[in-house]
Amino acid sequence: MDLNGVAALVTGGASGLGEATVRELAGAGATVVIADLNADSGSALAKEVGGVFVSADVSDEEQVQAAVQAAVDTGKPLRVAVSCAGIGWATRTVGRDGSPHDLASYQKVIEVNLIGTFNLVRLAAAAMARTEPVNADGERGAIVNTASLAGIEGQIGQIAYSSSKGGIIGMTVPAARDLAAIGVRVNTVAPGILDTPIYGHGPEADAFKERLAAPVPFPKRLGTAAEFARLVRALLEISYINAEVVRIDGGLRMQPK
Secondary structure (H helix, E strand, O other), X not given: OOOOOOEEEEEOXXXXXXXXXXXXXXXXXXXXXXXXXXXXXXXXXXXXXXXXXXXXOOOOXXXXXXXXHHHXXXXXXXXXXXXXXXXXXXXXXXXXXXXXXXXXXXXXXXXXXXXXXXHHHHHHHHHHOOOOOOOOOOOOEEEEEEOOHHHOOOOOOEHHHHXXXXXXXXXXXXXXXXXXXXXXXXXXXEEOOEEOHHHOOOHHHHHHHHHHHOOOOOOOOOEEHHHHHHHHHHHHHOOOOOOXXXXXXXXOOOOOO
């Protein structure tokens, strides 16, 4: 699918993996709508790439619908949706002091990561269904969601995060099967340890990232946001890739901790 001249919606697009994806899609000729809660960074990036910023909490149906409408209102056909919005949480199911994982934080992670992804998938796909097919296959669009290796090999303390990312992995095949009827593909990327601003900068951060990279077989480093974005672009452009969960992890298999 050609990305030139289409509208693309990226949640969590103001920083990290989402920002890299916005830049990649804009470079391919897409008009990108950035949906994020960080208005300063999101607005600046939108201005830089000729896109649109919309403030949106992905767990809120009305706000995601507004972001979808903003993409439709660009005047370009909405063909692309990429879900990069997410939060993390580290708490054991039962702590060392015997206290159980609190329910509120678990629910919050599920609401943002899993329900937020579901909101984007269903609402963006409904808008894509109203467009004309782009080719003889009847393709109208493509969606890429962001899971994690934690959704496959969750570590100690990741029960909330792993549940949310495992849910995203689990929705991939049924979503692709459902949306085949309207010519919309669905794929998921499961990143390993990618280098984003969350790890900070400076000597201490560099030393920490070296320790994180130690168990990666090859290349022995963290992945980059740009590599993630190029994978997303490939999943969008290659029309025969559908219903796949693709790891980008340098061969890493997560240990318990």
